[in-house]
Amino acid sequence: MGSIIEDELFSSSVVKDLHALDFDFVPSELPHRTEQLKRLALMFKPVLSHTAQNAFIRGPVGTGKTAMTKHFCHSLVHIARKQGTIIEYVHINCRKRSTDAMVLLGVLTHFDPRFPDRGFSVQEMQQVLRTQLARKEAHLLLVLDEVDALVKKSGTNLLYDLTRFNDDVQTGRTPVSVIMISQKDVFAHFDAASLSTFKRSTAIVLEKYSRDELVDIVRQRVSLAFHGNTVLGESIELIADIAGESGDARFAIELLWKAGLYADEKHVKQVVPEHVRAAKAETFSVVTETKLQALGKQELLLLLSIAKRLQKDGSAYASTGEVEQTYMVTCEEYSEEPRAHTMMWNYLKKIEEAGFISMKRSGKGQVGTTQLISLPDIPAEVLRDKLEKLLT
Numbered sequence: 001m002g003s004i005i006e007d008e009l010f011s012s013s014v015v016k017d018l019h020a021l022d023f024d025f026v027p028s029e030l031p032h033r034t035e036q037l038k039r040l041a042l043m044f045k046p047v048l049s050h051t052a053q054n055a056f057i058r059g060p061v062g063t064g065k066t067a068m069t070k071h072f073c074h075s076l077v078h079i080a081r082k083q084g085t086i087i088e089y090v091h092i093n094c095r096k097r098s099t100d101a102m103v104l105l106g107v108l109t110h111f112d113p114r115f116p117d118r119g120f121s122v123q124e125m126q127q128v129l130r131t132q133l134a135r136k137e138a139h140l141l142l143v144l145d146e147v148d149a150l151v152k153k154s155g156t157n158l159l160y161d162l163t164r165f166n167d168d169v170q171t172g173r174t175p176v177s178v179i180m181i182s183q184k185d186v187f188a189h190f191d192a193a194s195l196s197t198f199k200r201s202t203a204i205v206l207e208k209y210s211r212d213e214l215v216d217i218v219r220q221r222v223s224l225a226f227h228g229n230t231v232l233g234e235s236i237e238l239i240a241d242i243a244g245e246s247g248d249a250r251f252a253i254e255l256l257w258k259a260g261l262y263a264d265e266k267h268v269k270q271v272v273p274e275h276v277r278a279a280k281a282e283t284f285s286v287v288t289e290t291k292l293q294a295l296g297k298q299e300l301l302l303l304l305s306i307a308k309r310l311q312k313d314g315s316a317y318a319s320t321g322e323v324e325q326t327y328m329v330t331c332e333e334y335s336e337e338p339r340a341h342t343m344m345w346n347y348l349k350k351i352e353e354a355g356f357i358s359m360k361r362s363g364k365g366q367v368g369t370t371q372l373i374s375l376p377d378i379p380a381e382v383l384r385d386k387l388e389k390l391l392t
């Protein structure tokens, strides 16, 4: 037994640097984000002379919002330091810190790791921050990543306060610049006062990566993380094809990483397209499993009905009416009482929020609210299998 384990531990790997495949690894070059980085640099030029600047970065999943912002902020801090300006860069993920107090605490522990995590009000913490910045003569570059979580839970008070941090001091300088990042536009949730501050801030919108852009991104990651000649060009192309549908670089890199694991598992020296296909199948299954756990029984039954319907018809869309018919039959099979039509709508919404289906209004001008349902990310057959296992 020991020697089996030893064999595996010391077996050779196609990967030379696993760290370069980490989700939070930021490569020193970001292909296809040069223009956006230039724009950021131009926008934040005033910060070098202590003039605050705010920005909003928006774009769909895996378009490099976090990576690009980290890359930019680290460079800015470094360049500013060379000319004697102190910029303190703090990157807060608002999904993890979604209240004003938690964000401020995150900022303050950057300055003092032992800052007590209770006992200070939001006002007091702001005062401490003000003192810290004044004492260090530093400018705070605060990145609020996934800021929608903060805005949703706690509103925009903190954003408002931070961007007007020093209105009452003689210098008139604001020592805080804020970069907000979000997949969606969050301004809809802003009140008028906060909006007036941020309207002036410039937005940068990142588009989904095209298939060809993903080829470059994956190729770069291959050279950073893999030994030479271990990943076939065709495998890179296939990864880009698969991830090209969503334009998501994270998905592409995840496929690359998993394909590498498959090659190692098979003890072969090259990552071939079959490994990519296996990686794709597995990625769907892991993501799906966690998302399914969030759904209730009725929602699972309804989702199963959608999968069955789409599989049977082999079509891209099923109407709500068709799904409802199948749902009645499915409930009977599982001896469950079907819920009323109105509840069905709630279930569909939840399933959509969980990311399984997308819905769009039928364009045929029919009466009522006929919606067309599709399964954009997962083959109906795969989903059906999973659901049937889960429901028995």
Ligand SMILES: Nc1ncnc2c1ncn2[C@@H]1O[C@H](COP(=O)(O)OP(=O)(O)OP(=O)(O)O)[C@@H](O)[C@H]1O
Pocket (backbone or CB within 6 Å): 022, 023, 024, 025, 026, 027, 029, 030, 031, 032, 033, 059, 060, 061, 062, 063, 064, 065, 066, 067, 068, 183, 217, 220, 249, 250, 253
């Ligand atoms: N232009 C690029 N070049 C190289 N790697 C990139 C590029 N863009 C993104 N990546 C990599 O893809 C992954 C996802 O990027 P990132 O985390 O920045 O996406 P995001 O837009 O913040 O997504 P989310 O909305 O889910 O937070 C990271 O591993 C990142 O390093």
Ligand SMILES: [Mg+2]
Pocket (backbone or CB within 6 Å): 065, 066, 067, 145
């Ligand atoms: Mg991100």
